[in-house]
Amino acid sequence: MYDRPITPDTNVCDPCTAAVQGAATASPMMLERLLEGLPLVRRRLRRRQYVFRAGQPRHGLYLIHSGFYKTRVISEDGREKVTGFRLRGDLLGLEALDLPTYTCDAIALDVGEIWELPQSYLRERLPEFQERLTAALAGEIRRDWNWMLVLGSLNAEQRVVSFLLDLSARLSALGFSSTSMLLRMTRADLGNFLALQLETVVRALHRLQAQGLIEVERRQIRIHDLPRLRAQIALPAMH
């Protein structure tokens, strides 16, 4: 699915995200191990298919086993906001744990498989599961706050860099290449997530390529200079 799978436990944590990632995301495979042998309902998804939609009765939690997903919220007047891109080990449906219906859309950006977690069953049999859940929830909050920080204090180019570094680190933690990746989302989705227009994303990627930091070929991104990419985000030297 991604370029050159490496050893599953390579865990190169980017300084940009390390502080934000909780135990839940630091080792995305742990939940899967925990669930081995359980009667999980598995579901395969095609591109553009919904895992669930806002307003639907909540069935449960979904653990991503493979694929690439986006979650988004839509306001009453139709404004849309991509709240995150999710991959293996991430949980879908966390934000509605206390509600009877989902409050966001979860959409597959690629073929993939998700596992439906029998929540009530798990609460009884696996006391450890509740901790995982709490950790996942708290981790999502920290991640959201970090992105708020990014969007609130960085310019377009730096936001795109933040995104690339974050995705690179996450893919790396999953055993994929950290320097070569295929963006599964459109420029519009990416722009929406980063609070930028799609044209601005295009231009930012273009400038990063012109600086020799990355190589862009439609959705294929190759990172050429990770250290200088990281340096892009640091505040201009203090006086």
Added chain:
Amino acid sequence: MYDRPITPDTNVCDPCTAAVQGAATASPMMLERLLEGLPLVRRRLRRRQYVFRAGQPRHGLYLIHSGFYKTRVISEDGREKVTGFRLRGDLLGLEALDLPTYTCDAIALDVGEIWELPQSYLRERLPEFQERLTAALAGEIRRDWNWMLVLGSLNAEQRVVSFLLDLSARLSALGFSSTSMLLRMTRADLGNFLALQLETVVRALHRLQAQGLIEVERRQIRIHDLPRLRAQIALPAMH
């Protein structure tokens, strides 16, 4: 503390926030009732005092009993982001529930009192408490996503309106006036939260006053036309 306290259970939910507020915030007093008679450690705070700082060992969760607080995260290179303004019924420390240390600062913007919750004790004696916790966590995620949506799709004036409507609704739910409120934070804090410069906040408030929607007198805000204020946020009529 605020203008004209009304009946404690008035719960006027603003459409802007209603969809986002979970059970936990919909009735902020419920947790307090749940905790009646428990051996809580109470702590009084002065203006500018820290409830906790990022990096400190995590003592526990704090329930706000009174006062006005802000939470913020700070990146390694010093960029700051106010992640929310918190008042009675809100929990401080949620985002670090799975960690040994706090990851944000919580600061009192006014005198106030917080109750330290004995987490382990609660988990054993009050099974209902775990549900509250989950609801509070999920609610925070939904709130964060909603603010991301606001910051990503609204202009300066609309963001300020969103903030005013949100605060108005929250104060109202606590039994305070929904049309007259005292902003406890500086323009800089507000700007930081809304991803705007403080001058932009000032000008937005000024324009709203010029339109006769609100009345601004330093930190005292009076809402004159709530319906038109709400209408400011809706997208320009579709064709």
Added chain:
DNA sequence: CGAGGCATTGAAACCCTTCAATGAGTGTGG
């Protein structure tokens, strides 16, 4: 081989930021 979705590029317009100066309110100390 069109049709459609998506990406790219250019130019103009605009909203917000930045910089700078002034004013108002609060607290401290002589």
Added chain:
DNA sequence: CCACACTCATTGAAGGGTTTCAATGCCTCG
């Protein structure tokens, strides 16, 4: 009690980064 210091709020003007609008190109799919 007033003066000074300090914080915070306000206002103006200029500059710039991003958006908006429009057109073109590329790739995929039926």
